[in-house]
Amino acid sequence: MSSLVAPTRGGSSTASGRSSIIDSLRSCTFSGVMIHKEELKKKIMMPEYLRLAMKEAIEAKDVEADTISQLYEKPHVAGAEPPQIPESPLVVFINSKSGGRHGPKLKARLQTLMGEEQVFDLSSVKPHEFVQYGLACLEKFASLGDTFAKETREKLRVVVAGGDGTVGWVLGCLGELNKQGRLPVPPAAIIPLGTGNDLSRSFGWGGSFPFNWKSSIKRTLDRIGNDPTCYLDSWHVLISMPAGEDLEIPYSLKATEETPLDQELEAEGELPEKVSCYQGVFYNYFSIGMDAQVAYGFHHLRNEKPYLAQGPISNKLIYSGYSCMQGWFCTPCTSDPGLRGLKNILKIYIKRVNCSGWEKIPVPSSVRAIVALNLPSYGSGRNPWGHLKPEYLEKRGFVEAHADDGFLEIFGLKQGWHASMVMSEIISAKHIAQALAIRFELRGGSWKKAYMQMDGEPWKQPLDNEFSTFVEIKRVPFRSVMVNGQ
Structure with a gap:
């Protein structure tokens, strides 16, 4: 071969x-x-x-x-x-x-x-x-x-x-x-x-x-x-959440028996007595935030009214409409600006390139969507990670990204105008980190739910005020074999 x-x-x-x-x-x-x-x-x-x-x-x-x-x-x-x-x-x-x-x-x-x-x-x-x-x-x-x-x-x-x-x-x-x-x-x-x-x-x-x-x-x-x-590369996702609330999951996730999180990273705070666990695999991206919320709305509209989504062009028009409706471009003035960013509910821990230990990294206050990307293509062929020069890679401690390098690129999208320029490839997304493994920790507070998606399959993730929900991402040991049509 x-x-x-x-x-x-x-x-x-x-x-x-x-x-x-x-x-x-x-x-x-x-x-x-x-x-x-x-x-x-x-x-x-x-x-x-x-x-x-x-x-x-x-x-x-x-x-x-x-x-x-x-x-x-x-x-x-x-x-x-x-x-x-x-x-x-x-x-x-x-x-x-x-x-x-x-x-x-x-x-x-x-x-x-x-x-x-x-x-x-x-x-x-x-x-x-x-x-x-x-x-x-x-x-x-x-x-x-x-x-x-x-x-x-x-x-x-x-x-x-x-x-x-x-x-x-x-x-x-x-x-x-x-x-x-x-x-x-x-x-x-x-x-x-x-x-x-x-x-x-x-x-x-x-x-x-x-x-x-x-x-x-x-x-x-x-x-x-x-x-x-x-x-x-393919990436295994484990979701561990407080038991008691049913999760409406896409077919890319499956319920599983209680599975422990990585013991090298000890969870802060008290853990619930019982948890519900789900696991799955993604190949392109995992995201949390506004982009997943838009995808969730589009997904349910397509299921309820399939006659509206008859091909790629009509799908993209509907998708753009949902971007506006969900507040991606225009957040209502009555909303508390402090509740818009993911920083209010999210902590991120990663294993960096050339470093096996876990490290907590800050969540930018302006970010409303966070994406962990594996492929050179996101959102119908865009490259939000951008074309990084060697000196920038060295300064940030990054390596050149490949689809089989064992790393995920983590970037953020702000409001819709920022996302539009990123998707038009006028600017790059907000670079956050490059990681061998990721753990997201989410806690509710003023948020009752968060939106997540894996490779275009979105779902609504319930959040608890008392206990955290964890999402742990690690590379699958075996890589998929693809026919290269290029």
Whole structure:
């Protein structure tokens, strides 16, 4: 498996701002048209008996079913024509609800290019089911001496057609293979169907669904098998909160048994007798504050009135409207100015670069949103960390940022006007720290709740006046493997 350095966060701001248009124009070239459908099928389609066996195992949730054994025996009968081993076998996970009207059409197009059994609609087949049963079926056949299954499993690559949340979901399930010792982990490529598509942008797969998508999809599928791989850090989040109040969590978080916080950092003050714990993984960013509040409002509007959000452009217009409605630009005069900043409810502890101990750092009084960023792309391709000069990096004790360097960049956004200039890349965000690990501690006071989000999945976090809520972020030991489309 070849390896490249993962994307840096110091790339061209002009390129990030125009990526969607450029990617769409590229897709209008004749390069996709020249790829013949039958040749592409030979390259990416698995032998029929493997496709059917994987489908059967997933549907039965059992790799030992009799029907699967019969499928294994079929191509090995004496005199049978041996199957053709594909050069670049692929499977696709598609969130058909993403991408407005394009989702169902893309699903149908993919099924004609590679067979129905290799295209999994996430509304009916979850990625963990594919890992637990589909991949296990290939591994079982390989253990029985099936060279076709063995080579298919080793060459397999995964395509995710969806937004950042969908990509993170699939990557998290594939990451379980590391823990189970089931290597190699299939590299992942992306077809962007979401609103921001920052993961897709960061690894060269574009910022939006292309105009000339029918020919572009053929071109994309043809490239995926040959493009090199690179790596992506992922970050584990543990939330420990006083028990008693239910938390409405996104699918990126799961309730877990009581899990202790890092014992190297002793919590100040009294701790509650009982706590509720949640954990999850993010790949791009974790944020607290006004940006998460805006995302929360948009998310619920889209669920309640899906007809208003039919594509990336309408989504962004609605999102901008929510920015104004939630007070990001205009905070009512009746509000106490002292309650606007996160400093009133938040403490931050970090482990710095080249230093293993925990350190408390100040929260700037003007900051209304704090973001811990992993990728070079945030908010539909922007680079809020900025293009830092070597002398500034040395002065602040920072290192050049990469998506696989083991560090998170922590920055702050003030009021909406500051955020607008940051997102226009006129100025950089307020640099706070660069960290190996982070602990956020929140205490209610005059605040009854805070808003948080992970990779675009927001939620409302209840706060307690008497006891703190802790959010601890540490790097996952195993990095995700990505196909680099750049």
